[in-house]
Amino acid sequence: MIMIIERSSEWEEGFNNRLNHLEQWQSWTLYKMSYDTVKMKLIPDFTGLQATKYLPNLQPLKHQLEAAETVIERMNGKAILADEVGLGKTIEAGLILKEYLIRGLVKRALILAPASLINQWIEELNSKFHIPAMAYKKNCPIERYDVLIMSMDTAKKSPHKERIYEQDYDMIIIDEAHKLKNNKTQIYEFVQGLKKKFCLLLTATPIQNDVFELYYLISLLKPGHLGNYDTFQSAFSASKHHLEHDDYLKELVNQVMVRNRREDTGIDWTNRCVQIVPITFTDEEREVYDMLGALGGASSFSLITLQKEMCSSKEATALTLTNMLEDHTHSQEIEAILAKLMALEVNSKAQKTLEIVKQANDKVIIFTEYRATQIYLQWYLHANGITSVLFNGKFNKSKRDYMKHLFKERAQVLIATEAGGEGINLQFCHHVINYDLPWNPMKLEQRIGRVHRLGQEHDVHIYNLAIENTIEEKILALLHTKIDVFEKVVGDLDAILTNFKESV
Structure with missing residues (x-):
C-alpha cells in the first residue's frame, strides 16, 4: 500500500484574508483569557508561598507556613527543620519541595528516610501535595523517577550509592537526620558525597548526646558555617557536655535551623504530667546487683551493661551472662551469679509497672531497651490479667501496623523497644x-x-522508673547534663525528667 503525502495549502486562504482584513486574527476575549492565564502563572517576586494555591487537600498550620517561608526566603533552601516531635516537619518539607517544583527550581528530588517511614512519605506527598513520589526498589530505573524515596540503610550501600551519585538531584531531604550525628559512619560519608543544591535535614533532636553532633549536621548542610572542627572547639571551648559563648553559637545555629515549640504554635496543647518513680530493690535483687558490679575479669563496659540489665530484668541479665560463659576465665563466678539470679522470685520494677498500669486503667505504652525484658513483661502482665502486644524493630511494616491496630482495638498495653x-x-x-x-x-x-x-x-502522663542507689541514678544525672547542653544551643525542651532532685 502506497501513501501519498501532500502539503496542505488550505491555510493560505485564511492567512491572506487576515492580511487583507477580511477576517479577524483572533478573538480578543480568547487572547485576554490566554494572557491572564500566563500572567497568573508568573511569579513576580520571591516572597510568599505559591504552593498553597495548588493544594486543595492541605490546610497547613501557621507555624508550618512560616517555617517554609523562612527556609525559602532566608536560608536559600538549606536548613535543619527541628520542630518538636509531632508538629509536622514532613508537612513543612512537603511545602518547600512543592514550592521549588512550582517555581521550576527543582525538577528532581531524593528523600532519604528510615525504612519504617517510607510509606508514610509516599502517602503524604502523593495525597496532600500531588507530588508523584516513588519508593526505590531493587533494580528500578531511578533515572526515570523525578521524586525518589529511599531508605538510609539501602542508599549508603553499593551498588545503590553509586547509582545515586550518577544522578543530578536538585533537592535532598533527609528524615530523622540525627542518625547522621557520627561523621565516621557510612551514611554520613554517603550524604557528605551528595551534591546538595537544596537540602533539608529533619530532626526534632539535632543534639542527642553532645554538642559536636550539631556541628557535624550543620557541616553537612553548609560546610564551614561553624568553621572547621578545631576552630569550632576552640571558639566555644567545646567539649561533649560543656561549651562557652552559647548565645553566639545559638545565633549561628539559628541561621540554618528552624525550630517551633508546641507553646509557639498558638495551638491549645494538653499538658505533660511527668514524674520520676523511685523503686527500691529487694535484698535478694541488691545482692545480685552488687555481685555483678564486682565480677572479676569483666571490662567496665560489660559491668555497666550488666548492671543496667539487672535494673531491667533477670532475663536480660541472664542472656548476657550466659554469652559471657563461653570465653570468660571467671566462669565459676558467673555460674554462681546465674544461680542466684535465676532464684529471684520478685522483679521490683515489674511490680511497680503493674501497679501503674492498673491505676491508669487505660491504654499504656511501656518502653524497654531489651527484648528479653519485653517478653518477660508480656508474660508478667498476662499472669496478672493485663492484655498486651509487643512492638520492636524486628517486625516488618505489616506486623507493626497490625500490632498498632491490636493495641488500639483490643490490648491495654503496648510493650515497645526503642x-x-x-x-x-x-x-x-x-x-x-x-x-x-x-x-x-x-x-x-x-x-x-x-x-x-x-x-x-x-493530658499525657509520663512515668520514669529509676531504681535507687543503682546506675539508673547516674543515668538520670547525666541526662540532665545533656538536656542542659541542648537547651543552651537549640532551645528549651518540654518536661521529660521533672522533679529529679526531689525524687531520688
Missing part, C-alpha cells in the same frame, strides 16, 4: 512508662512524642 520511639503515632494513648532509661535524653523526647502530638485530646 523502635517504637520513631515513626508510629499513638494519640489515642496518653500514658507512657519509661521502664528503662536511655543514656540519650532525646530518646525520651522521641518516645513521649509518639503520644504528645497533634490530635492528642488528653
Whole structure:
C-alpha cells in the first residue's frame, strides 16, 4: 500500500484574508483569557508561598507556613527543620519541595528516610501535595523517577550509592537526620558525597548526646558555617557536655535551623504530667546487683551493661551472662551469679509497672531497651490479667501496623523497644512508662512524642522508673547534663525528667 503525502495549502486562504482584513486574527476575549492565564502563572517576586494555591487537600498550620517561608526566603533552601516531635516537619518539607517544583527550581528530588517511614512519605506527598513520589526498589530505573524515596540503610550501600551519585538531584531531604550525628559512619560519608543544591535535614533532636553532633549536621548542610572542627572547639571551648559563648553559637545555629515549640504554635496543647518513680530493690535483687558490679575479669563496659540489665530484668541479665560463659576465665563466678539470679522470685520494677498500669486503667505504652525484658513483661502482665502486644524493630511494616491496630482495638498495653520511639503515632494513648532509661535524653523526647502530638485530646502522663542507689541514678544525672547542653544551643525542651532532685 502506497501513501501519498501532500502539503496542505488550505491555510493560505485564511492567512491572506487576515492580511487583507477580511477576517479577524483572533478573538480578543480568547487572547485576554490566554494572557491572564500566563500572567497568573508568573511569579513576580520571591516572597510568599505559591504552593498553597495548588493544594486543595492541605490546610497547613501557621507555624508550618512560616517555617517554609523562612527556609525559602532566608536560608536559600538549606536548613535543619527541628520542630518538636509531632508538629509536622514532613508537612513543612512537603511545602518547600512543592514550592521549588512550582517555581521550576527543582525538577528532581531524593528523600532519604528510615525504612519504617517510607510509606508514610509516599502517602503524604502523593495525597496532600500531588507530588508523584516513588519508593526505590531493587533494580528500578531511578533515572526515570523525578521524586525518589529511599531508605538510609539501602542508599549508603553499593551498588545503590553509586547509582545515586550518577544522578543530578536538585533537592535532598533527609528524615530523622540525627542518625547522621557520627561523621565516621557510612551514611554520613554517603550524604557528605551528595551534591546538595537544596537540602533539608529533619530532626526534632539535632543534639542527642553532645554538642559536636550539631556541628557535624550543620557541616553537612553548609560546610564551614561553624568553621572547621578545631576552630569550632576552640571558639566555644567545646567539649561533649560543656561549651562557652552559647548565645553566639545559638545565633549561628539559628541561621540554618528552624525550630517551633508546641507553646509557639498558638495551638491549645494538653499538658505533660511527668514524674520520676523511685523503686527500691529487694535484698535478694541488691545482692545480685552488687555481685555483678564486682565480677572479676569483666571490662567496665560489660559491668555497666550488666548492671543496667539487672535494673531491667533477670532475663536480660541472664542472656548476657550466659554469652559471657563461653570465653570468660571467671566462669565459676558467673555460674554462681546465674544461680542466684535465676532464684529471684520478685522483679521490683515489674511490680511497680503493674501497679501503674492498673491505676491508669487505660491504654499504656511501656518502653524497654531489651527484648528479653519485653517478653518477660508480656508474660508478667498476662499472669496478672493485663492484655498486651509487643512492638520492636524486628517486625516488618505489616506486623507493626497490625500490632498498632491490636493495641488500639483490643490490648491495654503496648510493650515497645526503642523502635517504637520513631515513626508510629499513638494519640489515642496518653500514658507512657519509661521502664528503662536511655543514656540519650532525646530518646525520651522521641518516645513521649509518639503520644504528645497533634490530635492528642488528653493530658499525657509520663512515668520514669529509676531504681535507687543503682546506675539508673547516674543515668538520670547525666541526662540532665545533656538536656542542659541542648537547651543552651537549640532551645528549651518540654518536661521529660521533672522533679529529679526531689525524687531520688
